[in-house]
Amino acid sequence: MNPIRYERRHYTTGPTAIERLDRLSEVLGGPTISIKRDDLLGLTAGGNKTRKLEYLAADAIKQGADTLITCGAVQSNHCRLTLSAAVREGLACQLVLTEPETGYNPQAGGNHLLFHLLGAEKIEVIASDGDMLAAMEELAQALKKEGRKPYLIPVGGSNEVGSIGYMACAEEIEQQAWETGTPFDYVVTATGSGGTQAGLIAGFMARQSNTKVIGVNVSRDRASQEAKVLELVQSTAEAVGLRGEILPAAVRCEDKNVGPGYAIPTEEMVEAVQLVARTEGILLDPVYTGKAMAGLIGMIREGQFTKEDHVLFLHTGGSPALYTAPQLFLSGEK
Ligand SMILES: Cc1ncc(COP(=O)(O)O)c(C=O)c1O
Known part of the structure; x- marks a missing residue:
């Protein structure tokens, strides 16, 4: 099986x-x-991300993770739901966001507002053409140095x-x-x-x-x-x-x-x-x-x-x- x-x-x-x-x-x-x-x-x-996260969160928990790290646009539904799954599981969550062409607005509503309301531990904004994977790996390295166990979820899960x-x-x-x-x-x-x-x-x-x-x-x-x-x-x-x-x-x-x-x-x-x-x-x-x-x-x-x-x-x-x-x-x- x-x-x-x-x-x-x-x-x-x-x-x-x-x-x-x-x-x-x-x-x-x-x-x-x-x-x-x-x-x-x-x-x-x-x-839709809720269905993917049922399996991704199970894998993270199985691997002993204490923090989920993921990435997306400033209005990413996937980031909102990953954070929500982390909250539900008692895990921390850090997000890498790409700056929109119009510039990053720290007061933006919608999903961005929910990132704050749901308590993202860290939000890192990178250039629109920046390397999201590299930025997530940097966050993961920093957490590992503190003895924490991050789990990376790729864009869109x-x-x-x-x-x-x-x-x-x-x-x-x-x-x-x-x-x-x-x-x-x-x-x-x-x-x-x-x-x-x-x-x-x-x-x-x-x-x-x-x-x-x-x-x-x-x-x-x-x-x-x-x-x-x-x-x-x-x-x-x-x-x-x-x-x-x-x-x-x-x-x-x-x-x-x-x-x-x-x-x-x-x-x-x-x-x-x-x-x-x-x-x-x-x-x-x-x-x-x-x-x-x-x-x-x-x-x-x-x-x-x-x-x-x-x-x-x-x-x-x-x-x-x-x-x-x-x-x-x-x-x-x-
Ligand atoms: C509301 C919504 N619909 C559809 C999609 C696309 O799904 P997928 O990324 O699995 O292709 C996304 C992805 O972010 C989404 O947030």
């Missing part, structure tokens, strides 16, 4: 809901759309340990599809550091499911994101002892909705966030799920799905960032 799949902390009670989006499906006139509410996962304000969280999610989706008798043809998700998509692909493969995963890129071009995700599917499959060849065709990433770059708003994102809010009363975020939904809407308008298809949109969270950009949504003005 390969124990890695079973070593897990639990931060959410039960599976997250799958809800039918009948009004949105009707307005778009395409396939049947459902949504998996991973925005309602446990830990502070939920989101996307390594083979974190990705197992999304293998578990694929199993959960399969179970829910089984119970309701409605399998999904596609799962559509935002894809950034890649662990969510890679874990889903590996998880559906493990269940021999026919469900296909479509990643909607939030930063890279198609070829580089597909290569990144494929590598992670392969290393995750190897880590858990999954047999069988993983073909590049298993990985599909769409890059039409990145816009000018990571976290830079697009008109399509604003339209998607407004449409889902006004048809279903569900809040998406401007950086990840707004662009992912814009991607899904674009694919529907291009006729890429049939009316008989059943598409599951994965809501990966990110709501704190919504409140950092009110000008995008006030009175519909951009």
Whole structure:
């Protein structure tokens, strides 16, 4: 037996809901759309990182760590949730943040506010093109000199340990599809550091499911994101002892909705966030799920799905960032 799949902390009670989006499906006139509410996962304000952290925190605890160190943008959902997991486990947490183009604002709200509220032990801000891994290693060296035991978590929690969280999610989706008798043809998700998509692909493969995963890129071009995700599917499959060849065709990433770059708003994102809010009363975020939904809407308008298809949109969270950009949504003005 390969124990890695079973070593897990639990931060959410039960599976997250799958809800039918009948009004949105009707307005778009395409396939049947459902949504998996991973925005309602446990830990502070939920989101996809909670699933990865169930496995990463278990690994840290197993290794005797007393401090989690991770990195991300100033509005990183991953940093917020890593800190939240540390709080839950009685561990310290240090963060490396990259300075935004507009400069670092120590008064910034959203996730940045939560870094302070949840009590990050240290926040180090480095240049936007700085080496996050090197900065984390420096923090780790300093802690080791004090006799402490740091555990480094890569950007987005996307390594083979974190990705197992999304293998578990694929199993959960399969179970829910089984119970309701409605399998999904596609799962559509935002894809950034890649662990969510890679874990889903590996998880559906493990269940021999026919469900296909479509990643909607939030930063890279198609070829580089597909290569990144494929590598992670392969290393995750190897880590858990999954047999069988993983073909590049298993990985599909769409890059039409990145816009000018990571976290830079697009008109399509604003339209998607407004449409889902006004048809279903569900809040998406401007950086990840707004662009992912814009991607899904674009694919529907291009006729890429049939009316008989059943598409599951994965809501990966990110709501704190919504409140950092009110000008995008006030009175519909951009
Ligand atoms: C809200 C949200 N959705 C999606 C993603 C992308 O997930 P992944 O980094 O696993 O590709 C992130 C990553 O930070 C996120 O915060």
